[in-house]
Amino acid sequence: MDEILRIKSISEFHETLGVPAPLHPLISLFEESKIPQDQKPDMAQYWDVRFTTDMYAIMYKDSVEGSLGYGRNSYDFQHGSLIFISPGQVISSPPKEIMKKSKGWSLIFHPDLIRKSALGERMDEYSFFSYEVNEALHLSDKEESFIFEVIKQIETEYSQNI
Numbered sequence: 001m002d003e004i005l006r007i008k009s010i011s012e013f014h015e016t017l018g019v020p021a022p023l024h025p026l027i028s029l030f031e032e033s034k035i036p037q038d039q040k041p042d043m044a045q046y047w048d049v050r051f052t053t054d055m056y057a058i059m060y061k062d063s064v065e066g067s068l069g070y071g072r073n074s075y076d077f078q079h080g081s082l083i084f085i086s087p088g089q090v091i092s093s094p095p096k097e098i099m100k101k102s103k104g105w106s107l108i109f110h111p112d113l114i115r116k117s118a119l120g121e122r123m124d125e126y127s128f129f130s131y132e133v134n135e136a137l138h139l140s141d142k143e144e145s146f147i148f149e150v151i152k153q154i155e156t157e158y159s160q161n162i
Contacts, residue, residue: 004090005051013053013108024158026113029151032061032104050092056129057085058107060139060147080144082137086129087111105151 007013010022017035022028062080080103085091114120123129128137139147 007053027109029107029155055108059083061104080139084128
């Protein structure tokens with residue numbers, strides 16, 4: 001596991017996972033259950049690997065057997081957790097995640113999406129996008145409901161015509 005797979009774009013991220021092409025070049029949201037585990041014969045090459053992306057990612061995992069290597073830590077997802085990843089961080093995937101009625105999803109976005117915005121100027125201030133955090137953010141039922149509503153609004157917005 002010496003080689004690090006580098007994913008440079010939203011399209012490349014989709015292609016790697018075997019999901020349909022993104023609706024927008026700078027942002028994507030997909031449910032974990034939509035990732036075809038065995039659709040492509042070469043999908044096995046992407047499990048149990050280290051990878052990095054040029055994008056930000058916010059991932060929600062719930063009821064998944066397996067853990068994600070993040071920095072020098074490892075996180076399990078037996079209960080609802082949010083993981084925040086910034087461009088260039090190295091992540092190691094489990095040999096294979098086993099979904100158990102999971103509601104998992106991933107929101108990925110390219111830094112260009114926020115580059116000239118107030119958020120883009122302050123992104124470094126959000127420590128949850130760095131290795132300073134020692135554990136995933138575990139959500140209460142109320143927080144989970146709120147986050148799911150926000151994610152649905154984001155999906156509706158970026159699904160509009162560009």
